[in-house]
Amino acid sequence: MDRFSLQDLISWKLSADRKPLILKGARQVGKTWLMKEFGRTQYKNFAYFNFDEEEELKSIFVVNKNPDRIVELLSLISGMKIEPEDTLIIFDEIQECPEALNSLKYFKEKAGQYHVVAAGSLLGTLLAQPKSYPVGMVNILEVGPLNFAEFLKAKDEGLHSYYAGLTNGQSIEDIFHTRLLDAYHHYLIIGGMPECVSSWLEWKDPQKVIQAQRELLDVYENDFSKHNGRVNSGRLLQVFRSIVSQLAKENGKFMYGVVRSGGRARDFEEAIEWLVSAGMLNRVFNVSKPEHPLPAFDRMDCFKLYLFDTGLLKCMAGIDNAAILLKSDFQFKGPLTENFVLQQLKGQFDVSPRYYSDKTGEIDFLIQHGQEIIPVEVKGGEEKSAASFKKFIAQREPENAIRFSQMGYVKDGGFTNMPLYLASRMRELL
Template sequence: MERFLMDDLIGWKDSVRRKPLVLNGARQVGKTWLLKEFGARYFENVAYVNLDNNPGLAAQFDAGYDLPRLLLMVQAESGQKVTPGKTFVILDEIQECPKALTSLKYFCENVPELAVAAAGSLLSITFHEGTGYPVGKVDMLDLYPLNFREYLDATDNSTLREIVDSGDEHLLGPFAVKFKELLKQYYFVGGMPESVSAFVESDDLGVVRAVQEGILFGYERDISKHLGAASAEYILSAWRSLPAHLGQENKKFVFGHIKDGARARDYRSAITWLTQAGIATKVPRVSKPGIPLVSYADESAFKLFALDVGLLCALSGLDASSIVDGNALFTEFKGALTEQYVCQQLVSDCDLKPFYWSAENSSGEIDFLIQRGSGIYPIEVKAEENLRSKSLRAFSERYPDTVPRRFSLSGFRDQGWMRNVPLHAIGNPKNWE
């Protein structure tokens, strides 16, 4: 299974200013596999140590930052000789040992020629606890579930991925039906590596759902493990409410929809936890399409998406027939799945920060706003081939300096003021131009 982040890892390895690497990402997105695969391909040997439930290793870091002693410990634990310039050292589940995270500062300062990477779940939360995070002494990369283009590669559709990458409208058009079917398949399978592998190996969506339910159970177990009962209850309630929020026509997150009587002050920290843990994506509202967009963000008004469209399906209880056969249940929820899909591709494949816009005193709303360079792109998402864009047209007239785009199942179409881009082609921003 190829991951596009491999190219970034190669760039990190070859950088003359390389620092120890922290690979961020939610649990089960493939961090450990990717680092091991990268090490096997590009280094003479890999010294891998796992800090989870390993008090002996933790004690070595707690004893101080004598690097020769620590490297001797890594050699003994991994069974691999550590040679700077030849060995790739992986410190996995580093959130279980905060002082191991701090040690990256000393690796950076004292043995910069040694390639060291750390991975672990809930890293962004751990950074704020215990010993200090080595600010300025590490490089960082983010790993997400497989995006749609990676999914095409993984399911033996690399030629179709190459067609998407080509940006050739004349090539994309004849394969529209095939892309549509693969897109619906991706809505169910999603991009969690284990889910994709299960589908490739079994061709059985029931097996995929069992994997997804296991991942969801693991997330909920993590929430209960890392937090007290009271805090866990708030977080679990917010997490489980995602399908209800996204299933509404107005997808703004409303605390009262979690349960009767829910108050924002009780759940704001829960939302922060979910986003820091990487299992949810917060999309804030902006008051106007100014540059930079973040300066106009209203953090009190937002949409909340899951990290993966397949997990959203599982969380929603949508079965395979609902999506593949397109029954009434899918028809009712397809708008939510399509917005989830678009949000996921903007973040994971396009490396963009999504926002949304809504009018203060009307029902007008733009599904997403993103900033690319000096351009602001208002984006309308259509689950089918509906080409009516009343809200987008009104927004474009109000803010003529923006670059309107509509993502739908229709083919490429320029309407002068706006360009339609097929949903399956949005992962390559060249296709937006």
């Protein structure tokens, strides 16, 4: 599978102000593969060290602060000479050795000639606590599941070539629209987890995909009990398992009482912060005004939580594949489609999406693009725009307004209907 994050890693390698790089993201999204593939294709050699598998590695970092001495000892352990510029140093599961995480500071200050990348499970929760890592001394790259474009390239390279070549407002022929919609429906079922995509490509067996998804969900739930933090693992599990019922509500707003009867913010807000930091959940704040800059109008007590992978959400919700493939309406279709769109939009814009609501209704997402605020409506089928979306456009006259649906690609002045499969290319096509 081709991961587009490889281009980000290549840019990092060529950067004049490069710092040690940390890859953050949920477990099993492909961080280890990405680091090794980067080392294999862009360097003469790579030296891989896993702090979970090699306990004795930790002593090197406990005793030594000098990066040249650290590299000398790592060369002895790996059996290869680690050369500046030519050897990529990979630290995996670095959260198991806080001293190694802290050593990245010394690589930045004293040994910038060495190229160092690191990753680990639940690193986001450590990075959320500034005392736990060298602030300002590292670059950070967020890695998620495959987006739709990456999935399409793995599934059908010829169709992806057509997809990647689409330009702003270009007419999409019916035959390609149908094939891309089919791929979109497959993505809703399979999602972007590398193990699930790989299983589908090899076996074409939906039961194997479901089995892989269930096993991944079990892995995550087991992680909650092992995280050794100050957050109650039972509360992590309760919040995580409530996501389907939270999104199934009419407005989708997160309510503590849905997690547990009588639940309050003080009971679960730390668990939510942990799950968001760990990359398991995506949080979308409601804003009091749909104006630039959006974060200034965040209502911190009003938000929605979405799962980081749509295929896993589909599995958690127990949606039958036939409901998606036969394009029938089902109760959870709207939230599943929103989760898909958010997953594709993530990382495209400098400011993460928000949503807005007033007495007339709700705008699914607001995107800040420069100083422009773009309203986004998400439709799971071929429905026309809601009255609240039309009213918002009429009153505020945004430069661009986007509706994602299963209808074709149509531009009408500032209003654009984008087929759902184009969500991962929204910014390019504005």
